[in-house]
Amino acid sequence: MKVKETIFEGVFILEPHVFHDNRGFFMESYNKKLLEENGINIDFVQDNHSFSKDAGVLRGLHYQLEPKAQTKLVRVGMGAIFDVIVDIRKKSKTFGKCFSIILSEENKRQLLIPKGFAHGFCTLVPNTIVMYKVDNYYDPEYDRGIRWDDPDLGIDWPVSIPILSEKDKKLPFLKNIDES
Numbered sequence: 532m533k534v535k536e537t538i539f540e541g542v543f544i545l546e547p548h549v550f551h552d553n554r555g556f557f558m559e560s561y562n563k564k565l566l567e568e569n570g571i572n573i574d575f576v577q578d579n580h581s582f583s584k585d586a587g588v589l590r591g592l593h594y595q596l597e598p599k600a601q602t603k604l605v606r607v608g609m610g611a612i613f614d615v616i617v618d619i620r621k622k623s624k625t626f627g628k629c630f631s632i633i634l635s636e637e638n639k640r641q642l643l644i645p646k647g648f649a650h651g652f653c654t655l656v657p658n659t660i661v662m663y664k665v666d667n668y669y670d671p672e673y674d675r676g677i678r679w680d681d682p683d684l685g686i687d688w689p690v691s692i693p694i695l696s697e698k699d700k701k702l703p704f705l706k707n708i709d710e711s
């Protein structure tokens with residue numbers, strides 16, 4: 532597993548070692564000890580799995596408030612996504628800044644997202660499975676979000692008319708959020 536740094540401190544791209552043979556391939560998709568050797572110490576408590584049947588499904592941008600904030604380790608089991616994070620730490624020098632990456636069945640990359648970031652993705656192909664580990668349990672009372680098309684974020688999404696949940700259509704813009 533290669534661990535690569537990004538523009539944000541604490542955000543890492545993980546690239547598993549893939550062993551191909553005549554049957555297919557094998558990889559370790561998660562290895563706690565290996566992450567610890569790279570200074571990443573997280574106790575994941577929940578595994579999530581979502582399936583999106585169409586290309587252009589956009590989920591996000593989501594986060595949970597403290598004390599229920601979540602670190603996320605995101606990967607794609609089938610298909611491909613344009614994955615985005617936004618720094619929503621009010622005191623951060625990079626508040627409001629975004630980072631995006633393609634995660635796919637082919638590149639097998641994973642994105643480690645610390646607390647203090649909103650997260651969202653858009654599927655690039657039909658039948659996309661996204662799997663992610665989180666280090667705090669889901670709590671709807673603490674569940675929050677930011678509008679995907681917030682003009683202050685200027686995210687260059689690969690679709691202009693995405694398929695959204697009713698909840699995500701009504702999310703506020705970052706400038707109107709007083710708690711993050």
Ligand SMILES: Cc1cn([C@H]2C[C@H](O)[C@@H](COP(=O)(O)OP(=O)(O)O[C@H]3O[C@@H](C)C(=O)[C@@H](O)[C@H]3O)O2)c(=O)[nH]c1=O
Pocket residue numbers: 579581590591592593594603650651652668669696698
């Ligand atoms: C996230 C989540 C949802 N649910 C339930 C609530 C709801 O009825 C149903 C669908 O929830 P949502 O519409 O919030 O699912 P979704 O839009 O896929 O939400 C996810 O989006 C991505 C971008 C993230 O980063 C995740 O943390 C999560 O917020 O599943 C759980 O039971 N546990 C969970 O951990």
